[in-house]
Amino acid sequence: MPEISPDLLRRWYRSFEEDTADQAVYRPADFPFPPSRAPRPSFELRPGGGYVEYAAGAADRATASRGSWERGEGDAVRVRAGAGTRVLHIVAHDEQVLKIRK
């Protein structure tokens, strides 16, 4: 069973407005985002290794690509869904914010 901080096991929504030059910022669903007709890009890390990546869909609802995650070296989490694999380098996180190296 892969190990990961329980804080990370949720759906995270991109908070573009808070991005910095080298960090992409994500927030949980309850964060007071400015309202938008377009769904924000988001992803979900599930207990047991499930991963879901969400992108904008045609009826304003996200379409889901399902895959898996596994813990990598150091701050890395390797995720696989849809087109391929990528590595998330997690700079900081708690229950309210997730920062990933760009």
Next chain:
Amino acid sequence: MDTADIVETPARRRCGSEDVHRRLLNESLNYRLNRAAIENLAFAYATGQDQPSRTEVVIVPVVVHVVHSTDEQNVSAEQIDSQIAVLNEDFRAINADVKNVPKVWQGLVADARLEFRRASVDPQGNPTDGVTRRRTGERSFSDDEAVKFTARGGADAWPADRYLNVWVCQLGGGLLGYAQFPGGPPATDGVVITHTGFGTTGTAAAPFNLGRTTTHEIGHWLNLFHIGGDDGTGCSGTDFVSDTPNQAGQNFGTPAFPSITCNNGPDGDMFVNYMDYTDDAAMVMFTHGQILRVEACLAGPRQGLIPTGTDPAETPPAETQPTETQPAETQPAGGR
């Protein structure tokens, strides 16, 4: 098309999963078949091979499911009625701000001839005010359809062949609303609107406090696509409507005329269309081509809304089987 979550192949076969897998596959196959039939009918209307025959305004019975975790989210009857009033202007092209349509497109403004009323008869044949209210423990809902099921903290749909289901709740992730195209499962058919984007009073908040999120989502429910073509910012996507100009992505805020993309000058993007992504104040019209798709939708998958001599909202139902027990196979396939 949003089929990604209709089919999910189990990672491995387990006891009980085979039935679920077969059901999902069947629903997906039905959805694909339904969608093909719906688009074939829309194409027949768009090419003039077939033509709308209805002469009367169609009255759409609406049930509003208010699913709230705070008193604030429990929107008032006034807020609900303010939304219905907006729909009854926008779908008749009698909204005051239709005058803001640039002159070049004024001849394209179309009347959908739809009137929305809170349902007066519930699925069991009893009188109703067309509103259900439910306190929930969910602080917010995502677009995972949970709000559409009592067992998941939401409220079950009323039969989708006879009612427009509108769920009003707190949506998470900043999402204003989402919809389901015709041809999908009846138990999830309808539109979901976050309460701060619903109606024109109460908790509705600028710049989404003119009720246009619901107009936009009902556009999807009537088989309209985004005018940007749903291919990101590309120029090859289409909404299958000939009188909406080709444009790149969706527009935001309140654009100034003209907004040129994809060599569509001199008039540019039709950002005043309800099926763009602009602020409520900027979207003010449907086109004739879009309403032809709506006509095809009403002749096909939503033909249950067409009265058979009397107002369906006033007519007790022929049967009262709960929606969620209806197999997907009974969904009208859009054919004639």
